[in-house]
């Protein structure tokens with residue numbers, strides 16, 4: 092600080108909030124500076140670790156007055172660089188990791204209220220302890236936070252039955268950019284009182300305010316489960332199999348995940364302890380699961396019979412049912428470890444796209460043929476949540492090429508894939524959001540009306556542009 096001059100923004104933060112809350116230790120800052128995929132490296136001004144909603148409110152009011160950019164960071168598992176500060180050294184990273192109380196679980200109302208810093212697995216566990224089920228489930232559930240899940244409107248493997256995070260939220264507590272607190276934690280199922288403000292924060296990626304707590308929807312605990320790993324000849328067959336299974340099981344399908352042979356190979360190669368459930372050699376596999384809240388539901392028999400019919404009809408070429416919980420976990424680990432297997436294999440280009448389910452096969456065929464013909468630097472690893480029409484249309488760099496060979500094609504590949512997605516009536520971001528990575532894509536594919544309204548919403552909630560600047564929308 093200059094003698095007699097104004098204190099620096101950081102000095103003012105420390106003076107008002109204390110060193111308990113404003114952390115400047117370089118090791119702590121370094122851990123927040125890089126995103127999960129290592130696409131972005133930022134330079135945080137400091138790390139804020141508030142302990143209560145009141146402290147978040149005080150912090151944001153101060154940042155708003157001082158025009159300090161605030162970057163909320165949950166478990167930092169997001170794929171779009173949305174939780175990484177820029178390299179100006181002027182943005183404050185805000186983590187709610189100290190706010191992880193389960194405020195209440197109300198089994199009769201099928202709801203719970205948790206603080207936003209709770210890790211997803213802790214939320215699932217707290218629900219289970221009360222005999223209820225919180226269905227959001229992702230490969231990152233051991234480290235992502237419910238605040239991050241809400242802010243990205245995360246999907247995961249149970250969307251087919253239970254919906255995305257938005258459908259699981261009954262209310263939010265949010266601190267606005269100016270420090271005011273907006274709260275709707277009464278866990279009401281019906282509340283048609285004007286505009287639905289809470290839904291604006293879900294999927295907003297921290298650009299409109301900081302979610303500090305949420306009222307979540309709970310469900311009866313699944314008591315019966317049947318899981319199968321199935322070899323299918325084509326994506327068309329997989330889509331038909333899903334429709335047939337839903338009909339045969341009385342809509343008990345809770346997950347239906349598509350896995351190509353190459354994705355399975357990457358997991359088997361890079362994740363120790365992985366084991367192929369079937370002989371191999373099929374272009375595609377499906378991991379499907381039926382669940383029911385009735386323990387006596389004969390799901391294994393239903394699944395076995397439906398798969399028998401599918402084998403006869405040529406929709407499947409081989410199948411195995413998990414014999415017990417251990418084998419079921421093994422099947423799931425194969426699916427959940429695909430991102431990690433891909434990461435360990437090396438550089439990749441990722442596209443998180445969604446299509447109307449009936450156009451999934453046509454898109455996959457066209458886009459795969461395009462990659463085979465035009466991108467010799469890549470191996471295609473297209474897997475995803477077929478039941479939701481969501482494909483992770485990813486490309487891994489082919490072996491033996493120099494570093495950066497595939498990355499050099501990124502812009503052209505992204506443009507071609509996303510243009511094809513649009514041609515097939517789909518979305519260029521199904522569940523991972525926009526963050527920093529897809530700001531240009533949103534500008535390209537959203538309509539002028541949508542962009543106008545988004546900018547107006549941003550101005551209304553955050554007139555000084557302090558909340559996660561440059562994410563979702565370009566800086567004003």
Ligand SMILES: Cc1cc2nc3c(=O)[nH]c(=O)nc-3n(C[C@H](O)[C@H](O)[C@H](O)COP(=O)(O)OP(=O)(O)OC[C@H]3O[C@@H](n4cnc5c(N)ncnc54)[C@H](O)[C@@H]3O)c2cc1C
Nearest residue numbers: 165166167168169173230236238239240242246296297302
């Ligand atoms: C192995 C693996 C598997 C994955 N599988 C899936 C999947 O199946 N489906 C899926 O949708 N995603 C998946 N993801 C992506 C990621 O886990 C999700 O996007 C998750 O919801 C991010 O949560 P997070 O706490 O890590 O948030 P972060 O990455 O820390 O942040 C994400 C965004 O939320 C904002 N944010 C965080 N906390 C708050 C808050 N309290 N208030 C306001 N804004 C906040 C951040 O500013 C940022 O914009 C996966 C990731 C990995 C590594």
